[in-house]
Amino acid sequence: MNYLDELNDIQRKAVTHIHGPVLVIAGPGSGKTRVLTYRIAHLVKEGIPPWEILALTFTNKAAREMKERITKVVGTKANRIWAGTFHSIFARILRSEATKIGYPADFSIYDTSDTRSAITEIVKSQGLDTKTYRANMIYSKISMAKNNLINPIEYKNDGERLLLDKQQKVPYVYKIYDLYVKKLQRAGAMDFDDLLYQMHRLLSENPENVVEKYREKFKYVLVDEFQDTNQLQYSIIQHLVKYDGSPQNICAVGDDAQSIYAFRGATIQNILDFEKDYPALKIYKLEQNYRSTHHIVQAANTVISRNRRQLKKTIFTEKGEGQPIRVVRAMSDNEEARHVVESILEQQHRKHYKHEDFAILYRTNAQSRVFEESLKRRRIPYKIYGGMSFYDRKEIKDCLAYLRVVVNPRDEEALKRIINYPARAIGATTIEKLTQIAAQQSWSLWEVIKRAHTLNFAKRTSKALREFASMIGLFQEKLATDNAYDLASYVVRMSGILKDLRKDKTTEGQSRVENVQELLDGIKSFVDNDEILEQAAHVEDKSLTSYLQNVILLTDLDTDEENTNRVKLMSVHSAKGLEFKSVFIVGLEENLFPSLMSIKSNDRNAIDEERRLFYVAITRAEEELTLLYSTSRYRFGKMVYNNTSRFLEEISPKNLQMDGTRSSARISGAGMSKQAVMRKSFARKTSNSTYKKSSSFQPSPIQKIVTGANIIHERFGPGKVISMDGSGMDKIATILFDQAGEKRILLKYAKIQVK
């Protein structure tokens, strides 16, 4: 079977048009990944060496899956393709080129918390207030600057920026930015943005003609999710593709309607500029949606039509009409969760879905908790993506910090983490002194520690420092000979981490020991060339350095679990590019989705971005889509009452099926005056007590439910049992409800009262 036969006309054109610049505008579910994959396969078939192809994807997982699919067409040489995220590909390149721009080849990568703590330190050192100069805020300003190619000098000379900072009462951000850049350089460290920024520097400063090398190398460049690239990323692509005599073999794939990363500098301006920068550009529009039913596609279209500034396209589907989108009102976040879980069970039964066919999508990661609890209670296997990940755990960070220091002792954030863990009598006072000396002498902290004996520290402290230095020295000696696993397990044992963790006999303590073991197992499989890491297939380098640089850029979406048959919980952002048979979008309330921030900013662009986010969420669903909101929920341990999300009202009622906790439930606010909404929400609150009574609803025993019985269902209200099937615990009743219509109910979970 020829792969070209699996494509529609436009897709095939986009795949086979391999020379010159191409832009593919691809609506949701339009076979974008398929085009990208087959295009690469086609390139290889046409005789292009795989290592001359650079494919920048949004997740490492996407890259890996693409490679797997390409392998089926062209064989194992597909592994030689340079495919990965911007960050991971550039980290890999920088590793071999870093010395050209003043970084060690073994540079560290600072994660968000390293970055934050580095900033806080600078703020303190400048005698500024850490409450006014909040690390998160400064970080996002610095990040924005880098992503817009503004260096500290330019920042300082940018009147507009300075004025804005002044208005926000943080006039010294420019100074912090400058010190921050210097601090990281001294530490031989790059933050996430630097992986792009320094790559850009490498290409634009072009030491030793390095840019020619990469232009020569990457003859074909493909960029996925182009709408989510920022100016910095665009500029890097320009360096690689746009130059005199370039064949301009660039293919960008994206959808302006799905641009959801403006907060990190992404701009659809890139799509618009693209046309200008490449006059020969050929545009293909993929408008047929192969994913979702008519109701879902239509709802998505209606919602997104409210946004201004869009590229014109019409998404259509030939899939059937499908089920209307269900809307469910809950009284509390807990009830919302309960409802989702019950619906999952009901749908599993009715449509024979597996766990993995479901996704619960939310605006903020903090919402995951209640769903986790409900799923656990019903023993439904699930996996939460994002939020607190394995690598965020303290014990894991401590271990990794040791390894980072061994590889790069100038890595100050890692060093500070472990210098007194496990406790070895090097306290805050000592560290303060060391830091001061480091600043005075412009040494790194590590150099000061090594020379501590020449400085007058107390005898006890001096000894502690000497022992620490020699321990790290011992580890470093093994760097040249040991592989990552041998070295890591040696470090974990000899540093005393394991011993310290084992002291704690509680369950949590035990699980920390297990986590460290799991980390070591992960390093082992990296060394043994298992596929846990995306690039393992062609990263020959099994050193610790190589491991560290790879591991930090992994997200949990990238790591495939053995048992994938689980309900997936994730933020809408994380769900980009994924699809599920049945999707639940939860927390559809004002101040949550759209987020409070976007409403407060009073910026239409911010709301438009939230709407695109909602569009992304809707279009993840293939067959079943359920939208939920709650009239009350806990936030910061306090009860808050939100209004229904405006987005719900933007979907045409003909695509919706109301399905509240009580038959009288309607979307509040839809077509109502503001006063009416207020009245209604007041009424709702007072009716809360009535509802509480109904939660003490007494279900009748299963035996009592028989054909012909008149019953009341906790959610669907009154109805009549039409027929019964199944046996024992799996008995099912088909019930005709007065309001909700005919439903098949699995009795073991349903709460039904016989009248």
Added chain:
DNA sequence: ACGCGGCTTCTTTTT
């Protein structure tokens, strides 16, 4: 030097 406990603030969203 170090750990504990009470205090505040915090929440978008990700590499």
Added chain:
DNA sequence: GAAGCCGCGT
């Protein structure tokens, strides 16, 4: 409802 910060007691 957690995580970081500060101050106090050992």
